[in-house]
Amino acid sequence: MADLAIGVDFGGTKVLAAVVDVTSGKVLGTGKKRTSATDGPQELMKRIYATCEAAMSDAKVKIGNIKGIGVGIAGQVDAEQGLLVGTANLSRAVVNLPMAKQLEDRFHVPAAIRNDVQIAAVGEARFGAGRKIDDFLCVFVGTGIGGAIVTNGKLVPGAAGNAGELGHTTVQADGRICGCGARGHLEAYASRTAITAALLGELRRGRPSILRELMPDVDPAAPGQAAIRSGILKKAVEAKDPVTIEAIESAGEYLGRGLASVVNFLNPQRIILGGGVIEAVDLLFETAERVTRREALQHAGEAVEIVRAKLGDNSGVVGAAVIAAESAAAKSTKK
Amino acid sequence: MADLAIGVDFGGTKVLAAVVDVTSGKVLGTGKKRTSATDGPQELMKRIYATCEAAMSDAKVKIGNIKGIGVGIAGQVDAEQGLLVGTANLSRAVVNLPMAKQLEDRFHVPAAIRNDVQIAAVGEARFGAGRKIDDFLCVFVGTGIGGAIVTNGKLVPGAAGNAGELGHTTVQADGRICGCGARGHLEAYASRTAITAALLGELRRGRPSILRELMPDVDPAAPGQAAIRSGILKKAVEAKDPVTIEAIESAGEYLGRGLASVVNFLNPQRIILGGGVIEAVDLLFETAERVTRREALQHAGEAVEIVRAKLGDNSGVVGAAVIAAESAAAKSTKK
Numbered sequence: 289m290a291d292l293a294i295g296v297d298f299g300g301t302k303v304l305a306a307v308v309d310v311t312s313g314k315v316l317g318t319g320k321k322r323t324s325a326t327d328g329p330q331e332l333m334k335r336i337y338a339t340c341e342a343a344m345s346d347a348k349v350k351i352g353n354i355k356g357i358g359v360g361i362a363g364q365v366d367a368e369q370g371l372l373v374g375t376a377n378l379s380r381a382v383v384n385l386p387m388a389k390q391l392e393d394r395f396h397v398p399a400a401i402r403n404d405v406q407i408a409a410v411g412e413a414r415f416g417a418g419r420k421i422d423d424f425l426c427v428f429v430g431t432g433i434g435g436a437i438v439t440n441g442k443l444v445p446g447a448a449g450n451a452g453e454l455g456h457t458t459v460q461a462d463g464r465i466c467g468c469g470a471r472g473h474l475e476a477y478a479s480r481t482a483i484t485a486a487l488l489g490e491l492r493r494g495r496p497s498i499l500r501e502l503m504p505d506v507d508p509a510a511p512g513q514a515a516i517r518s519g520i521l522k523k524a525v526e527a528k529d530p531v532t533i534e535a536i537e538s539a540g541e542y543l544g545r546g547l548a549s550v551v552n553f554l555n556p557q558r559i560i561l562g563g564g565v566i567e568a569v570d571l572l573f574e575t576a577e578r579v580t581r582r583e584a585l586q587h588a589g590e591a592v593e594i595v596r597a598k599l600g601d602n603s604g605v606v607g608a609a610v611i612a613a614e615s616a617a618a619k620s621t622k623k
Numbered sequence: 624m625a626d627l628a629i630g631v632d633f634g635g636t637k638v639l640a641a642v643v644d645v646t647s648g649k650v651l652g653t654g655k656k657r658t659s660a661t662d663g664p665q666e667l668m669k670r671i672y673a674t675c676e677a678a679m680s681d682a683k684v685k686i687g688n689i690k691g692i693g694v695g696i697a698g699q700v701d702a703e704q705g706l707l708v709g710t711a712n713l714s715r716a717v718v719n720l721p722m723a724k725q726l727e728d729r730f731h732v733p734a735a736i737r738n739d740v741q742i743a744a745v746g747e748a749r750f751g752a753g754r755k756i757d758d759f760l761c762v763f764v765g766t767g768i769g770g771a772i773v774t775n776g777k778l779v780p781g782a783a784g785n786a787g788e789l790g791h792t793t794v795q796a797d798g799r800i801c802g803c804g805a806r807g808h809l810e811a812y813a814s815r816t817a818i819t820a821a822l823l824g825e826l827r828r829g830r831p832s833i834l835r836e837l838m839p840d841v842d843p844a845a846p847g848q849a850a851i852r853s854g855i856l857k858k859a860v861e862a863k864d865p866v867t868i869e870a871i872e873s874a875g876e877y878l879g880r881g882l883a884s885v886v887n888f889l890n891p892q893r894i895i896l897g898g899g900v901i902e903a904v905d906l907l908f909e910t911a912e913r914v915t916r917r918e919a920l921q922h923a924g925e926a927v928e929i930v931r932a933k934l935g936d937n938s939g940v941v942g943a944a945v946i947a948a949e950s951a952a953a954k955s956t957k958k
């Protein structure tokens with residue numbers, strides 16, 4: 289009989305739950321809901337309960353067959369206490385939410401919670417591009433740039449649970465202002481947010497671009513525009529739009545410099561690049577890989593493989609399920 | 624009876640050997656010799672043999688009481704094969720030198736070889752500022768800037784044995800040219816070499832400075848000047864020399880930015896700063912610490928302790944002895 293666990297990936301726009309066979313990484317059933325930035329703690333937990341139940345129903349399994357539940361969430365997490373400390377994407381009312389305990393009270397199975405990027409790295413480590421690799425780095429390029437580090441075969445959690453924040457390493461002292469408030473961080477140069485800011489700037493100053501046709505509703509001069517979707521960037525690059533190609537190449541140039549720093553510093557066997565923009569836009573991956581090899585020290589640069597993530601949208605739920613099963617096993621040993 | 628091993632620290636100007644009690648970290652006897660950049664492999668090994676024998680004689684112990692010999696060297700090392708692959712400080716003739724095997728043939732005890740910064744980190748981990756800390760980073764500021772990473776209680780060797788090269792992370796894309804040939808690396812802003820280049824520049828353009836008195840033989844316009852010694856920098860700062868204070872503060876500012884990047888990326892419990900310039904010049908440590916805290920993300924920045932290395936000049940020989948004893952124990956288990 290397979291070992292089953294539920295993995296939940298709680299993102300800025302949707303929550304995805306899956307029943308996962310943690311011996312094979314196979315997803316047996318899923319449930320999905322939109323999230324809302326105005327949700328308080330109660331609504332948020334209700335959405336998670338509902339997606340877990342939908343996933344079990346889809347997989348045709350009962351809670352009695354589930355070893356545990358794991359949640360990955362974009363935010364600050366206290367893994368030991370099972371707390372969601374806070375998150376930038378959700379209501380400010382969601383602070384120090386005892387997510388693991390509430391899940392355990394509801395479903396009567398052990399529950400665990402982790403940072404979303406760390407669980408995606410666990411998914412890639414166990415069943416994806418990091419299989420059987422002892423020293424690697426996962427980097428996900430999306431709205432922001434997150435990462436996770438595996439050394440000696442183990443995820444590095446970090447003293448405050450935040451290891452892997454590649455987006456907040458400096459590439460340009462006193463450079464662009466980052467979302468975090470500091471200056472010159474990689475995220476301010478190579479994230480979807482940064483690419484959007486650069487492109488809207490070019491549109492404002494009147495440069496011709498196919499983006500006007502691809503996003504007819506966007507007013508580049510209006511404040512607070514959402515980040516341009518990865519699919520739009522992909523189409524514009526395919527149409528050889530010079531403005532978009534420039535912006536992606538610039539992002540790839542900085543991403544490559546940031547990665548070269550980490551190659552020199554960590555000397556990993558492999559870098560796994562994933563996330564929406566990397567998956568959609570080949571030019572970003574290719575530019576980043578070329579620049580990383582150009583900028584890295586010879587021996588470290590030759591040693592590193594740079595590959596794409598393999599599990600796509602499922603890396604989060606698979607990783608969360610793996611964490612859930614491991615955490616359940618650890619708890620039963622302690623008893 | 625104490626467990627004794629010999630640790631050898633092979634630097635750019637001297638080679639130091641010590642008989643170390645690896646249960647306490649105590650140094651029982653030492654031997655020292657100058658090194659020469661023109662040494663070929665034979666001369667180099669002879670110097671090591673002689674310092675090992677001098678250390679045993681100083682400690683009044685015989686080789687029969689020694690568990691193993693460990694060597695730390697500033698250069699590229701293949702730890703598994705016991706090879707010195709190459710080093711920038713010594714003759715170009717020293718390539719792929721089977722150092723461990725030659726030591727074993729000579730002394731008939733197991734021998735091991737590692738990068739000098741990694742062994743210093745092992746020394747600090749076992750008996751110095753890293754004791755009982757699972758996640759830390761050692762950074763040594765000297766002629767260059769080296770480092771070593773410990774995660775989950777273990778040294779991270781890196782895929783090519785070069786993890787920890789903080790000196791070659793980017794702080795300023797397209798910035799100053801680094802010794803390695805790339806641009807904008809931390810080492811080009813915050814090493815003794817970088818501080819020297821900045822100070823000689825200020826002297827060339829005629830700014831008044833006490834350095835002229837402290838280094839009467841130095842012609843700031845002559846090519847190939849050696850790096851200014853740490854003791855001179857210390858004296859100039861103590862004399863409140865504005866030019867020197869500016870240069871040290873600038874180095875500290877960049878060092879702090881580089882460290883903040885690593886704090887955000889690795890989220891370590893502790894950063895241990897050591898090396899000649901850090902030990903001599905308090906202003907560098909203080910500036911770097913202040914800027915690290917200013918630039919780091921809040922949670923990671925609050926979590927990290929920034930401390931000075933404890934073992935001073937002995938971190939290398941103590942670490943090398945620890946590695947020697949561990950390596951000897953591993954070899955005897957294999958038999």
